[in-house]
Amino acid sequence: MxxxxxxxxxxxxxxxxxxxxxxxxxxxxxxxxxxxxxxxLFTLRTLSEMVPATLYDNDLVTDSFQLIAPNYLGNANPKTIYRARNNDAPVAAVISATAPNGYSGPIELLVAVNTHGKLMGVRVVKHKETPGLGDGIEIQRNDWITDFDGRSLSNPGHRGWAVKKDHGVFDQLTGATITPRAVVKAVHLCLQYFEKQQSLIFSAESGKTIDATE
Structure with a gap:
């Protein structure tokens, strides 16, 4: 029992x-x-903040591919590249990139650049920076990130692509230099890659993964 x-x-x-x-x-x-x-949904909102919907007629998420370019995009992980087109003509690309040397770890970015090599916007999508200090890279907390708008490789020129403490043109955040320094470097590398590989970026087949490791 x-x-x-x-x-x-x-x-x-x-x-x-x-x-x-x-x-x-x-x-x-x-x-x-x-x-x-x-x-x-967060990605869609962020893309629309940087590239106005009036400028393109395609689906940015569908018209995308994965790119491996560790020397320019921060690490060896595949990065999503979104393409904006109007009547099939390239308008802009939004490049996913990593700033590997943030104060508290990697900082994930989206970098939008038009076909003339000018930045349309930069946004931080993920980070672990110190609240009240390094988190000023977020658009919701500070307009610091908007200083990239309209910049290019020639504006401010190679030497200017640094924070002011390093004799560049970009402000530091109060109490935080390492964080903005990492972001500035990552954005600069994105622009360099775009100038070098714009043809590849707009001709790559959607949905594919391309290993462009150098």
Missing amino acids: IASNMAKTGIALAIFALVCTALLAVTNEATKDRIAEEER
Whole structure:
């Protein structure tokens, strides 16, 4: 009798464990889907902030590909390159890049540049910089990031692509120099790559991954 009760209890516990595991799996999957959707919507909003919808008639997310260019884009991970076109003519590219040397770790960026090599905008999409100091790179907290708008390789020129502490033209953030220094360097490298490989950027097949490691 006791053995029978113990067996029933064991079965009940096993069933309970299976049910809990199944519920947890369903919850995790739902959470993963929600997070992915939130990230997608955030990316769309960020793209539209930098490249006005009136300038292109294609789907930027569909017209994209993955690029591996560690010497210019921060690391060896594939980076998404979005293309804006109007009547099939290239208008701008939005380049995903990493500033690897942030104060608290890598800083993930989106860098929009038009076909003339001018920046249309830069946005930080992920970072772990110090709240109240390094997080001033976020557009929601500070307009520092907008100083890149309209810049190019010739404006301010090679020597100017640095923070003022390093004799460049870009401001530091109060109490934080390492963070903006990392972002400035990453954006400058993006512009250099765009000038060098603009043809590849606009001719690459959508959905493909291209290894352009040098």
